[in-house]
Amino acid sequence: MVMAQSLFMLLKYTDPECRIVVLAPAWSFPLLERMPEVSKAIEMPLKHGEFGLMARYSLGRKIASQGYDQAIVLPNSWKSALIPFFARIPKRTGFTGEFRWGLLNDARQLDKHTLTMTVQRFVALGLPANAPQPPEFFYPRLSVNTAGQEAVIRKFDLTINGNILALCPGAEFGPSKRWPPEHFAKVAAAKIQGGWQVWLLGSEKDKEPAEAINGLTGGQCQNFAGCTTLTEAIDLLSLAHTVIANDSGLMHLAAALDKPVIAIYGSTPPAFAPPLCDSAQSVSLNLPCSPCRKRICPLYPEDHPRHTECMTGIKPERILELIAG
Numbered sequence: 001m002v003m004a005q006s007l008f009m010l011l012k013y014t015d016p017e018c019r020i021v022v023l024a025p026a027w028s029f030p031l032l033e034r035m036p037e038v039s040k041a042i043e044m045p046l047k048h049g050e051f052g053l054m055a056r057y058s059l060g061r062k063i064a065s066q067g068y069d070q071a072i073v074l075p076n077s078w079k080s081a082l083i084p085f086f087a088r089i090p091k092r093t094g095f096t097g098e099f100r101w102g103l104l105n106d107a108r109q110l111d112k113h114t115l116t117m118t119v120q121r122f123v124a125l126g127l128p129a130n131a132p133q134p135p136e137f138f139y140p141r142l143s144v145n146t147a148g149q150e151a152v153i154r155k156f157d158l159t160i161n162g163n164i165l166a167l168c169p170g171a172e173f174g175p176s177k178r179w180p181p182e183h184f185a186k187v188a189a190a191k192i193q194g195g196w197q198v199w200l201l202g203s204e205k206d207k208e209p210a211e212a213i214n215g216l217t218g219g220q221c222q223n224f225a226g227c228t229t230l231t232e233a234i235d236l237l238s239l240a241h242t243v244i245a246n247d248s249g250l251m252h253l254a255a256a257l258d259k260p261v262i263a264i265y266g267s268t269p270p271a272f273a274p275p276l277c278d279s280a281q282s283v284s285l286n287l288p289c290s291p292c293r294k295r296i297c298p299l300y301p302e303d304h305p306r307h308t309e310c311m312t313g314i315k316p317e318r319i320l321e322l323i324a325g
Contacts (some may be wrong), residue, residue, distance in 0.1 A: 001028045002252040003273065004074060005140035007122040008037035013138070020069070023083065024217075030231040034142040051079055059306040060086025072125050073104065077162050089201055095123050118206070118273045129133035139276045148235040155232070156224070158239075163321070164197045166254070169213060170206030170225070174295025176267035177246050179311050181209045185216035186316035187244065191323070192220050199240065200225050201233055201250060242323055247273070255280050266310035267292050279320050285313050 002022065004234045008020050014033040015133045021040045021047035022032055025048075044061065046052040060083040069091060071084035076097035084092045085103045093106040101107060108125065114133050115121045141319055153160060169184050171177035198208040200216070210225035224236060237243060237254050244262045245251035247270075249285040254261045255275035263282045269291040284290070290310045295308040300307040 001031050001250070002142075002256050003119040003276070004031045005035050005037065005256065006119050006121055006137045007072065007074075007126045008035060009138040009140075010123050010126045010135075012037045017188070018033075019068075029214065030229065030234070031142070031233075034234060036143055036232045053082070055083045057086050059083055060088075070106075074122055074125070076110075078103070078144065095121070095125070101196075116271060119276060134262075139258075140252075141258065142234065142253070142256045144238045144257065145235065147232060149239060151234050152228075152235045152239075154243045154300050156222070158222075160239060161182070162195055162197065163191075163241040164199060164239060165200055166199045166240035166243045166259075167221075168201050168206075168248060168250040168254070169209040169242065170202040170250070171248045172205070172248040173247075173268070176292070176294055176297055176308055176311070177247055178209065178265045178266075179250070179266075179314065181212035182216060182315070183312075183316045184209075184244070185317075187319050187323075188213060188217050189219055190316070190320055192217065196241075197222065199223075199235060201228070202226070235285070244319060244323075247272065251275055258323060262319055264311070264314060266308060267294055267297075268291060268312075283314055283319065283322070285310050287313075 011018055011020060019039045020039055021042060023042045023044055026043045029041050032038045043054055048187035064087045068089045071089040071092045073081050073084060073094035076095055076101055081094060081100045081103035091106050092104045094104045095127040096107045108129055115124055115248055119137055120134045123135045127135055141264060143315060167184050167188060168255050171179060189274040192198055196219040200213055200221050200223045202210055204226040207226040210223050214223045216220045240259055242260045243254035245254060247263060247265050247268050251261060251263050255277040258277050260279040263274045265282060267290060272283050274282050287310050292298055297308045
């Protein structure tokens with residue numbers, strides 16, 4: 001969703017009068033509210049992977065009267081093109097994906113060798129089919145809400161003085177994308193000794209690694225994992241000086257807030273979906289076995305010393321060298 005903002009920015013740049021409505025899951029609405037290009041969000045009633053043909057038909061017919069000129073379908077699945085088809089939107093743009101001829105009438109062939117980045121693929125769909133590729137694109141930029149910052153400061157009784165290091169130890173994809181808690185903890189301890197505050201951010205699923213990091217630092221971190229809404233997480237990240245994150249949603253949020261981000265990559269390629277800001281730094285060992293794109297290390301069992309070596313081999317000292325200030 002963060003990278004989709006680059007498409008929204010292009011559309012508004014091309015036609016400042018265009019009205020952008022986004023069909024998306026409800027959880028992403030706080031994110032869309034921080035994108036000034038978006039006029040409205042419509043809730044996608046189905047969960048990821050759920051087919052729900054009649055629900056898609058019903059929603060398509062419901063929005064058919066809204067007079068949309070074009071639908072740009074970002075997912076490549078067959079079912080994702082059904083709602084614009086049922087809504088009879090005149091121009092339905094997307095990559096051919098799962099044999100979507102007919103559902104899409106502005107179907108594009110995806111050249112993965114030319115469009116090597118996710119953001120390029122999104123932006124390309126907002127341009128004419130014959131536009132030069134790969135396209136240039138704007139970096140995502142979420143708006144910062146001062147009232148929101150003040151609200152999280154009050155809610156969590158924060159004192160904002162000096163530098164703040166935000167650590168994001170989670171990654172929804174799986175353990176092969178997660179830097180070890182003990183490595184995060186060594187970085188945290190070093191910065192705490194240097195007078196920094198250290199905040200731990202993540203969802204309910206990230207509580208375990210966050211608690212492990214906090215335990216290894218003697219409870220000296222402020223642990224927000226599982227305690228914030230998405231809106232609050234955005235506002236907390238906006239207060240940070242530096243963010244260290246795995247390849248994750250929070251990493252992209254921090255980049256869209258134009259924070260100095262140190263993004264740690266293991267099983268995924270840094271160039272495919274990098275943090276999109278000038279102050280970001282991506283770290284990868286570029287081992288011969290990576291990027292494997294596997295959720296769990298396929299080469300070594302968990303008790304093997306080289307298990308997830310692509311992540312464990314990135315040492316805390318290397319990350320500390322990259323932190324400015």
